[in-house]
Amino acid sequence: MKKITLLKRSFLFSLAIMLFSFTHAQEKCGTAELMKQKLKDPVFAKQYAKRQAKFEAKFLELQTQKSNGTYKKATLTIPVAVHFPGGNESDRACLEAFAETQIAILNADYTGTNSDFSDWAAASSFYPGLNTGAADVVFCIATLNHPANTDSDLVEGGPAVTIGYTGFGGNDTDAKWGGYMNFLVKDAGSGILGYSPLGGSIANGASVVIAPTAYGSGAGCSGYTPGAPYNLGRTTTHELGHFFNLDHTFNGGCTGAGDSIADTPAVANPTYGTPAPGSVAGCNNPEKALTMSYMDYTNDTHMFMFSAGQITRVEAYWATIASDFKTGVTACNSDFTVTANNSPVSVCSPTDAIFNFTFATSGGYNANTAFTATAGVPNNATVVFSPTALSADGSFTMTIGNIATVATGDYTITVTAIGTTTKTLDIVLSVQAGVPSATTLTYPANNATSIGSSSLLTWNTAANAATYTVQIATDAGFTTNMTTNTANTNNYTATNLNPSTQYFWRVKSLNGCGESVYSSAFNFTTAAISCTTYNSIQNNITIPDTGTTEHVITSTLNIPDNVSITDVNVTINVQHVWAGDVELKLTSPNGTEVILLANSKCDDGTDDIGVTYDDQAGGPISCSTSAPCVGGTIQPENTLSVFNGEASTGNWIVTATDGYPSADGGEFLNFNIEICGAPILGIEDTKFAESVSVYPNPNNGEFFVSFHSTTSQAVKLSLFDMRGRLVSKQKFENNSNVFIQKVHFNDLAKAVYILKIQTGNSETFKRLVIK
Ligand SMILES: [Zn+2]
Incomplete structure (x- = not known):
């Protein structure tokens, strides 16, 4: 239920509550009275109105950011100065320590890390839907660059705790302390524990005033002794809330805008003492007063939380005045981080490797922090940081140079940043071989x-x-x-x-x-195309004239030369009664078959075949009525050009099939075959490559190399891996026509290699398998 839409309460009920409160206690906080007086001053009133207008805009902006998820938390460090105008310098050590007791309480209370925060678990059931608030803030007593002409006892590095200094005067404001959150520990008036301007001015040097019996916690010092039940430092938490523009939860009672915070239930009056959670009725039944809020009036033991709405309001106020805080004056809770932005970096030799880092400070960290590479730098490499040190948020680079002399591979380099603490991080450098060198051609010459x-x-x-x-x-x-x-x-x-x-x-x-x-x-x-005619050697083969299954006669001719075929012509002579019984077929070493003469083609009883088949002949078969029945130079039944492109070397087979086995035999006389083509291997290659033997292959790294040699020049063996990288090489003298050498390559991984064998101008490559 939002307090800003609160219902009007009955006059009688409100009056009853007010009377009840009056009989229990008086105001313990002077903020409302202070503001009433101050706003009579038109200068203050105008400054205040301007700040509040600026704040309202920030507040709306922040609420929007929080609701749509774009709000970015950033730690705010607030520089604090604590002033004991009534103190004695002789008590400095005690007062400085005492001043810090309050800072620890503020840091806990404003970040929701106070030890009694856990009490909310039991209390929360009375406040359905209400969330607690936690700010990202560090309160820090300033120790650096103290303002001049204040307390002459302040020293650089020592806390901004003034003792006996009276510069804040009657209006509790000191321009010399502008930029600080000032705590003025002094008498706040009869029965008053403290007061603060509502939405105070950091720029003007305004202060929060806390009574000597309500500041800090512990035993205190002479004249400054925390007194129960306000001895846990919560008065400062409360008054500081006012400075950051928080009203009392009971502000305005059950009428008006209350504390202008949506999630704090409206309540008619302050609650004092030690109320149980949910024990005080709010204005709007069944809401209960949020008595545990720091912005109520209970004893220190019974206030332990801000609502989320209260913290959003505080954060909006900080956003309004953030630029007013003096920087470079704090060093507490400060820290830094170093982040690598582009590791790993992979470079091609000899290019420098450049790593980018972000240096981030927090809590006012401003110590000079130097960067070095402390481990893992490759041999011969140079390391240059730019800049070599930082003391504020920024970025730096690390350049690894002289890469040309660095072996290829990955390197993990430890970067160390030394400031008030030492931090290290590892980055990875990957050095690749540079652009490859150009090659020179070797063969063919x-x-x-x-x-x-x-x-x-x-x-x-x-x-x-x-x-x-x-x-x-x-x-x-x-x-x-x-x-x-x-x-x-x-x-x-x-x-x-x-x-x-x-x-x-x-x-x-x-x-x-x-x-x-x-x-x-x-x-x-x-080489040019050349044609060679090869004569058959399996000749004069009888074709029987008896039997019941067809007679198949084959004549095989091995052709040693290897050309890429461009043309094949074949001449076949067969003596056979009734030539129409015979089918002729030519088969290449590649297994390609071409029917030259189909069975029963010239089936008129004429004898014998004496024919040349040539795709380029003038026409197809013309059956003769006189022997030979099949003759002349004619086109074959199927084209011979299907052999074109095949390699010529190997067995060529002419098959003659007698489809009428029981009678009419004869004799397969002979054939010849003309093969045209260009040599597949050059002359030199052919001789050398065909001559080289590598055996056994596969092997275990030990094998023989042999070949017929035409020179007495040394024999060089080079072994490459499959990526073409030279793995090993050996050289042998050669004094014989037949080179034969046992070869052993040590410690070879099991893999496939290419062995280059070279002598004189001849070289060849063999695939070598090491198992
Ligand atoms: Zn107050």
């Missing part, structure tokens, strides 16, 4: 000729390369027929090269940090 339609291209391993880009084109400007290919090692096999064609090629190195320039380009020219 520049201007090489007679290169096959498929050729290995090799180049030198480039430092830090992870992959390579290989460009191949038919012009030096790399624009015509250009292909861009990726290789993971320092070689690449170019395939489907056209015959009699000049190719240009170049390679660049790449890794996660960038890429090299392209190598100087090399060029080579592929």
Whole structure:
């Protein structure tokens, strides 16, 4: 139930409550009376009205922020000065300690961390929906940069506690102490525990006045002895509430706007003494008076909380006057944090690594705090902090330089900040290898000729390369027929090269940090197309004239040369009575089958076959009535061009099938096959690559390498991992036509490697599996 919409109460009821209160106690707080007097001063009244207008705007703004969740808490440090005008300097040690007893109470009461706050658990059932309040604030007796010409006994680093200083005069205000929250501990009037301006001025040096018997807690000092039941420092909590614009919970009784706070129930009168929670009726039944609020009149033992609405109002007042608080005068509860904003940082050698940090202070921390890297800095690296130290909120950087000399890898670096305390944090630096170096091409040699339609291209391993880009084109400007290919090692096999064609090629190195320039380009020219005719060796095979299942005759011819086929022509001679019984088929080493002569094609009884099949012949089969029945140069039943692109080497098979086995036999005489194409391997490659043996493979790191050698030059073996990185190398003398060498590579991980075997101008690569 909101007090600001409170109902009018009956006059009789209000009168009864007022009479009851009167008989129990008098005002213990002089704030209302003080304001009544002060507002008679038009200057004060105007200043007050302006502050209140500013406050109301802030209050609305804060309530909106809290309701829509955009309110950001930020610790407010309030610099406090405590004044004992009636004290003796000889008592300074006692009074300084005594002054602090009150500060501890304020810090607990305003942040909801007071030990008796737990009493709310039992009390809360009388106040449904009411939340307690807790501010984010630190009250701190100032110790630095004291104002001049006040108490000459104040020292830098010592507390702002004046003793015997009377600068606050009759109006309890001292401009010299503007910017401070001033506590003036002095007689507050007969029976009055304290008073404060409502919504006080920090800028003007106003003060909160507390009676010497109501300030702080404990044994006190001479002339300043806390007296029960107001000996727990809650008078200052209460009066300070006024300074921060809080009214009494009973302000206005059951009429008007009350304390202008929605969540504190309206109540007709103050409550004194030690009321049980919920024991005092509020104005609006069934609401109960919030007697445990610091803004009522109970004994110190029975006030232990602010409502959420009260704290929001206090926070709004702080927001109104925040800029009035003097800065750089406190050092208590101060602290700092250092946060890394961009760890880990990954850099490519030799680029510097720059880490960004945020330095944040709290509680008025302002000590010079220096930054160093205390552990984990890579060998040879340099470390530069900028700035090297901070004493206020800010940011700084740590630059790790000389990365060129730092080994690749991850480094955890400990950054230490040394101020009034020492703090450390770890950041991670990841150093990547720099941009890879450019490579140079090795094979085929520049201007090489007679290169096959498929050729290995090799180049030198480039430092830090992870992959390579290989460009191949038919012009030096790399624009015509250009292909861009990726290789993971320092070689690449170019395939489907056209015959009699000049190719240009170049390679660049790449890794996660960038890429090299392209190598100087090399060029080579592929071999021309040539045609070779091979004669069959399985000849004169009888085709029986008896039986019940068809007779299948095969003649196999092994072709040693390896070209990429561009044309195949085949000539077949078969003696057979009734040639129409015979089907002819050609099978390539790749297993591709082409029907040349279909069964029963020329089935008129004419004998013999003597025919050349050529896709480019003038026409298809024309059956002759005189032997040979199938003759001339003709197109086959199915086209021979399906062999184009296949490799020529291996077994070629002509199959003659006699589909009428019981009669009419004959003899498969012979065949020849003309194969045209470009060599797949260059001449040099073919000889060397075919000659090299690596065995056993897989192996355990120990194996033999052998080949026929045409030079006496040394043999170099280089072992690369699958990323193209050189793992190991060995060199052997070669004094024989047959090189045979037992090779052992130590401590190899089980993996697949590429072994490069090189002698003279010849080199080849073998896949090597270590198990
Ligand atoms: Zn009061």
